[in-house]
């Protein structure tokens with residue numbers, strides 16, 4: 001059995017749109033921060049007696065759609081390993097699933113590392129990132145610690161690697177609603193590509209944002225990083241909202257968080273807002289400002305049900321050395 005842990009990542013320059021649906025190649029590059037909160041822990045154990053994979057998700061058998069996605073992913077791993085053996089997969093997520101908080105990124109990054117280990121594939125980090133990409137595009141970036149850039153390109157070129165420089169960053173995750181999103185990012189990406197008149201403009205502007213973002217990291221320019229982050233997120237949502245039938249992920253509460261970020265900046269606390277395919281908003285700030293940004297956003301929002309979680313740069317997906325220990329912890333939590 002191999003157990004792996006991975007954390008979600010939040011993109012500062014977003015991935016929205018594929019150039020190849022099967023290979024999960026992004027139509028443009030993206031850049032993200034892997035966090036130190038909401039880990040996913042996944043164990044993969046090969047079992048000769050199984051006629052199909054047995055997938056446990058948060059303590060119960062996975063929904064058929066989830067189990068099918070895991071099996072499709074394991075088929076890729078088995079093909080590379082020359083194996084026909086099925087596996088027991090046990091996953092625990094501590095991120096609200098399907099609420100636009102990147103549970104698929106941590107989930108498939110952890111599964112890629114655990115499955116590669118269990119099936120005996122020796123993969124370097126770029127190869128693990130390419131493999132994780134096939135499960136969920138954004139998972140390619142959760143292989144990497146801290147700031148990661150995921151390249152567009154063909155199957156070989158499209159992997160994530162460390163940005164390797166830039167200011168120390170922090171994030172505050174503002175959970176306005178933890179419910180499941182209405183349209184999956186996979187379906188919504190396709191609908192945006194097929195029906196949004198702004199899709200091509202989004203791709204062109206996002207490519208320019210990635211170049212500007214990498215330059216801002218290289219010169220340690222936090223203000224530029226924040227400004228590009230907030231603008232890039234709003235451009236992605238503009239392209240999504242222009243789909244037909246329309247898709248709108250941002251809720252009234254989400255917009256209040258964007259407004260609060262603007263007010264914090266006016267008062268001298270540098271925080272910039274971003275949001276993925278859901279209503280929750282993440283504030284980007286300097287690492288040393290995380291606690292203050294969290295306290296201020298809670299105080300100013302005045303939404304009693306809103307949780308704000310402080311986060312910092314976290315580790316890339318990795319195996320847990322003592323697998324028995326991990327199994328014990330899972331048993332205790334079940």
Ligand code: PMV
Nearest residue numbers: 011014015137138185276277
């Ligand atoms: O990999 P997916 O299907 O979870 O897509 C993620 C897309 C966004 O989270 C909205 C943007 C991003 O770059 O993470």
